[in-house]
Amino acid sequence: MSSSPTPGSADSLFQHRAYIAFWCARTASSFGFQMLSVAVGWQIYAMTGRAFDLGLIGxxxxxxxxxxxxxxxHLADQFDRRRIVLIGQIVEWIAIVLLATLTLLHAINEVGILLLIFTISTAKAFESPSMQSMVPALVPPSLLPRAMAVNGSAMQAAMIMGPALGGFLYVAGPGVVYSVSAVLYLIAATMVAQLHYEQAPPKREPATLKTLFAGVxxxxxxxxxxxxISLDLFAVLLGGATALLPIFAKDVLHTGPWGLGLLRAAPAVGALLMSFWLARHSMERRVGMTMFACVAxxxxxxxxxxxxxVIWLSLVALFALGAFDMVSMVIRGSLVQLDTPDAMRGRVSAVNAIFINTSNQLGEFESxxxxxxxxxxxxxxxxxIGTLVVVGLWMMMFPTLRRRQRLHVEPVPDEASSQTI
Structure with a gap:
């Protein structure tokens, strides 16, 4: 990885107005979702007092x-991605407005909240592959890693500040949190509606098992x-120590809720600061070994x-954990997008999302x-130890990945995708 920024690199990324609009939309919706998640958990638990109901939210x-x-x-590769993202965000906005209105009128119950959260999650499921697939068309390939890092900084900032802001606003009631979240989603949808996005005319094909599994x-x-993708899957499955933070805080480090809060924040802070660094520095060589080194x-x-x-060493370790994960995440995400032709990006992103969501959930269960x-x-x-073993095995099993020098190589022809469908 290069240690010096490319002249004008920070400015060149944000000279792309379409990317700025996309980034603002994604940041607004991320903050809104994080605030929403905190309020929903508090509201349902206040209604029922049952921990089981918190599990139902997940x-x-x-x-x-x-x-x-x-x-x-499949839909992301068959239709206009910007339109899919816009429809998804409008549906989410309507559901959040209903949630806010019914809460303010004291006409909501647990089932109603869960149904609206299910609606939001369904819309997000359709929105996500399209949104991820849009980024390579908004910036040149050479700037994609920086764009991924800037996206990562927005996500980490939302994860750190969104719940805190949501908790602060919850003092005025959950309806206020939902209202602010709805405003943020409206801003996101407005930015997407005005976004200039060019996509090659997709080749319309019916949804069959062959086309649905073309990404696989x-x-x-x-x-x-x-x-x-598989390295990320197994590393997350094995490295789920953050799911055990309450136990470490109470029984190992002998600290209170304040210590748990610091432990939870440390990985996100490490990832956020590293994303700032990555946004200004280019990865010019040995990206394969850099990725393996960061997972190690x-x-x-x-x-x-x-x-x-001792808590200070634990905080340092978690800070480093978040920083290492951000570097490998940017490399992994950029490599997948750059090695995938545009006609396949939606389906490949969908498969990647399945791996990520499953590994996060199963990783917590395994831990x-x-x-x-x-x-x-x-x-x-x-x-x-398992993570280190996986790194060693993957370095042997994927030698071309280990020897890979640059993220951006000769693009894969779109014809290649037709051979896999």
Missing amino acids: LVQFFPSVLLALLAG HFIRERKDVLGV GFGVATLVFALSK GMLAAWLGAVGSAVVGG
């Missing part, structure tokens, strides 16, 4: 994101793409966190199960 979000992903990817076939045939760093940071007995058998420290140690 369930109604998880099923649409996985079950509809392949269909959403494409990934299997492209070794570098398969390598980065993620595993080492997990081990340090697992064995730490919890191991913690029940080995204790929290043992579970995190196994996860850190």
Whole structure:
């Protein structure tokens, strides 16, 4: 990775007005969603007092994101992506407005909240592959890694500040949080509606099992793409120590809620600061080894966190964990987008989203199960060592990925995609 910025690199990215509009829309909707998530959890728990109901919130979000992903990817490659994103955000905005109105009128119950969250999650499931596939058309290939890093900074900022802002506004009631969230979604939809986005006329094909699973076939045939996606899957599955933070805070580090808050924030802060650095520095060489080194760093940071007995070292480890993950995430995301022809980006993004969503959920489950058998420290140690083992195996299994020098190589011809459909 180059240690010096390219002259004018920061300005050149934001000279693309379409990208600025896209970034503003995504930032606004991300903040709105983070605020919404906090308010929904508080409101349902205040209504029922049952922890089980908090799990239902995750369930109604998880099923649409996985079950509809392949269909959403197919639609992203068949129709105008900007229009799909716009329709999705309008549906989400309507659901949030209903949530705000019914809450302010005291006419909402748990079932109504869950149904509206399910509606929002369904719209997001269709929106996500299209939104991810739009970025390569908004900036030149050489600027895509920086665009991914800037996107990452917005997401991390939303994850850090969104819940805090939502919690602050919740003092005035959940209806106020939903109202502000609705305003943010309206801003996002307005920006998308005005976005100038050019997409090659898609080749319309009916949705069949062959076209729906074309993304899976494409990934299997492209070794570098398969390598980065599967590496992310297994690294997240094994490195889910953050799911055990309440146990570490209470039983290992002997701190209170304030300490837990710091522990939760540390990875996001590390990722946010690293995304700022990546937005100004180019990755010019040895990107394959850089990615493997950062995933290995993620595993080492997990081990340090697992064995730490003092909160300052745990915070440093989690900070490093977030920073390493951001570098590998930018490389992985850029490589997948650049190695995929535009006609296939929706379906490949959908498959990638399934892997990410599944690995996040299963990673937390795996960490919890191991913690029940080995204790929290043992579970995190196994996860850190497992991540390092996976890195070693993947370096042997995907030698072209290990030797890869640059993110941007000769583009894959669109004809290649037709051979996989």
